Amino acid sequence: MPKTIVILISGTGSNMLRIVEETQHGILRGVCTISAVIANKSDAPGLSLARDRGLKTLCVPSKGKEQSIFEDALLTTLDRWNPDYLVLAGFMRVLSPSFVAHFPKRIINIHPADTKLHQGLGAYKWAFANKLKETKVTIHFVDEGVDTGEIIAQFPVDLTGVTTEAELEKRGLAVEHQIYSKVLRDILI
Secondary structure, three states, X not given: OOEEEEEEEOOOOHHHHHHHHHHHHOOOXXXXXXXXXXXXXXXXXXXXXXXXXXXXXXXXXXXXXXXXXXXXXXXXXXXXXXOOEEEEOOOOOOOOHHHHHOOOOOEEEEEOOOOOOOOOOOHHHHHHHXXXXXXXXXXXXXXXXXXXXXXXXXXXXEOOOOOOHXXXXXXXXXXXXXXXXXXXXXXXX
């Protein structure tokens, strides 16, 4: 029986789109169904992209709200679907330990760095500033910390010859898009 997932986004949703494609026509077909795509920003471009692909979408706004109020609203919303897993795809909010406790080892995140070396925002900027020849994309379970959860998988991003931060990010996103659905499949089957 396919697992159910809810995807959380904050912006463009490029990783979300790849997961949707793989669920509808690729390696996640029959493995999982997407119950909804939820954004914490009403202007997140990913919402309309998900809607255009026939998915349920909604916004649980976080701006100007205390974390506990936002998370209570998000939990109430998630109760509608009772998903097997939450998949973070560019969701730019830190979740509190009490929220994470509702979904132990059931919240999955993708982070554009080796989480042992860099946590939080600005991972591609960090890799460029440090002139790394290689960085990693990490997929991990979310725990009480920021990008400190158990690592599920890591994949290298070759940065040889990169001359701009935009080029570095483009290479990193290409790896993210290639591997996130494959790792999700391994977890969900």
